[in-house]
Amino acid sequence: MRGNASTSRALNRRLILNLLRNRGPISRAELALVTGLSPAAVTFVVTELMDDTLVIERQAVASTNGRRPTPIDINYEAHLALGFKLNRNNIACVLTDLATTPLATLEAQVPDTSPEGIIQAIETAIPRLLAEARRDEKDIMGIGVSIPGEIDPKKGICLQSPRFGWRNLPFAELLAQRVHVPVWIDDDMNAFAIAQKLFGAGRNHRNFAALAIGTGIGCSLVLNGEIYHGSNSGAGKLGHITSVPNGALCECGRRGCLMAHAAEPAMLDEYERRRGKPISRTDFVGAVESGDETALAILNEAGARIGRHLADLVNLFDPEVIVVGGEAVQFGEALLTPLRASMEEFLFFSRPELLTDWVPSSWARGAAALATQSIFDFERSPSG
Ligand SMILES: [Zn+2]
Structure with missing residues (x-):
C-alpha cells in the first residue's frame, strides 16, 4: 500500500x-x-x-x-490570495491574506466580456494590488475567480455563463498560462459559501444555506461540511426557480424566474414603472432610507417572494442556519422582515435563523477563498 x-x-x-x-x-x-x-x-x-x-x-x-x-x-500573513469577482461591466479585485482579510481592493474596468478582455484586466490588476499592499509577488499562493454561471470547479471550466455568452471555456487554464500561478474558479454563489464556511457566519456549521440577493439571486448549500455542486454543477440556482409562470423575461432566456421578479434590477425596474421616471440604484437606496412608500412596498413584495421560495428550500434541506449576503442586504429590515415573515409562513417543520454577513468586498473575498480553500480543504477534513 x-x-x-x-x-x-x-x-x-x-x-x-x-x-x-x-x-x-x-x-x-x-x-x-x-x-x-x-x-x-x-x-x-x-x-x-x-x-x-x-x-x-x-x-x-x-x-x-x-x-x-x-x-x-x-x-x-505569510501568504497571499487574489480574488476576482467577474461582473458584467467590471471586476471586483482583492488581495487577501490566508484569513481572506482584504489587504488591497480595486475595481477593474473591462473593455468587453471576451475571455481575453477579462484576462487582460486581471493581469493588469495584479501588480496594482501588490503595490497598494506593499507585498511581493512571490507570496501569492493562488488566484480565485468567481464567475456567474455554471462552473465545473474540478476541471476549471466555465460550462456556461449567459451573462458573458461563454460556453465550455477552460478559463482556469487560460488564466494560469498567463499569470503562472495556480487558478481556481467556481460560480460566485459557491465562492461566497466557501468564504462563509472558512471564516464567516457559516464557520461553525456543517449544514447551512448561503443566500445572496443582488444582481441575481442564488443559494448555495453546504451539506455535511461540503459545498453541494449537484451532478452537473447546476445546484443552488434559486434565482431561476419559476416564480411567475410566463412572467418577466430573465437573463437566462426563460420567463418568470425568481430573480427576474425579485433581484435588485427587477426592484429598480418596478420603481421606475410605478414612478414613471428613470432612477439610479443610489436614488432607490435613498428612497428606501427616507421611507418612500413605493420603494418600501417593492422591497416588501420582493422579500415576500424570496421568502416563499426559501421556505421550499428549507423544507427540502433543513439547514442549521441561512447566511444572507449580497448587495440587497443594504436595504436591511425593509427587505429582511418581509422575507423572514414569508419564509416562516411557508415553513413546515424547521425554523432556521437568518444571519446576515455582508461587506462590499464579500464577493471578491469569496473568490479569494477559492484559493485559500486549497490549503484548508475543509471538505476533506474531519475537523472542517
Ligand atoms: Zn432565469
Whole structure:
C-alpha cells in the first residue's frame, strides 16, 4: 500500500490546519489532545507546516501553574490570495491574506466580456494590488475567480455563463498560462459559501444555506461540511426557480424566474414603472432610507417572494442556519422582515435563523477563498 504514509500525512496536515482555523491558536499538547494524534506526530506535522511557513509560534501567555505552552497559529500573513469577482461591466479585485482579510481592493474596468478582455484586466490588476499592499509577488499562493454561471470547479471550466455568452471555456487554464500561478474558479454563489464556511457566519456549521440577493439571486448549500455542486454543477440556482409562470423575461432566456421578479434590477425596474421616471440604484437606496412608500412596498413584495421560495428550500434541506449576503442586504429590515415573515409562513417543520454577513468586498473575498480553500480543504477534513 504505497502512498499510505503521504496520504495520512496530508490528512493530518488538514486536520491541524482546520483545527487552528476554527479554534484559534492552541499549543502542541492541546492539538494532540483534541486530534488524538501522538505528541510526536503533532510535533512532526507542526514542524513540517512551519517549514512551509503555513503555521507559526505565537507569544506564550503565562498560565496559573507557571507553565507557558507556546501557542501554534496559522501564519495568515505569510501568504497571499487574489480574488476576482467577474461582473458584467467590471471586476471586483482583492488581495487577501490566508484569513481572506482584504489587504488591497480595486475595481477593474473591462473593455468587453471576451475571455481575453477579462484576462487582460486581471493581469493588469495584479501588480496594482501588490503595490497598494506593499507585498511581493512571490507570496501569492493562488488566484480565485468567481464567475456567474455554471462552473465545473474540478476541471476549471466555465460550462456556461449567459451573462458573458461563454460556453465550455477552460478559463482556469487560460488564466494560469498567463499569470503562472495556480487558478481556481467556481460560480460566485459557491465562492461566497466557501468564504462563509472558512471564516464567516457559516464557520461553525456543517449544514447551512448561503443566500445572496443582488444582481441575481442564488443559494448555495453546504451539506455535511461540503459545498453541494449537484451532478452537473447546476445546484443552488434559486434565482431561476419559476416564480411567475410566463412572467418577466430573465437573463437566462426563460420567463418568470425568481430573480427576474425579485433581484435588485427587477426592484429598480418596478420603481421606475410605478414612478414613471428613470432612477439610479443610489436614488432607490435613498428612497428606501427616507421611507418612500413605493420603494418600501417593492422591497416588501420582493422579500415576500424570496421568502416563499426559501421556505421550499428549507423544507427540502433543513439547514442549521441561512447566511444572507449580497448587495440587497443594504436595504436591511425593509427587505429582511418581509422575507423572514414569508419564509416562516411557508415553513413546515424547521425554523432556521437568518444571519446576515455582508461587506462590499464579500464577493471578491469569496473568490479569494477559492484559493485559500486549497490549503484548508475543509471538505476533506474531519475537523472542517
Ligand atoms: Zn432565469
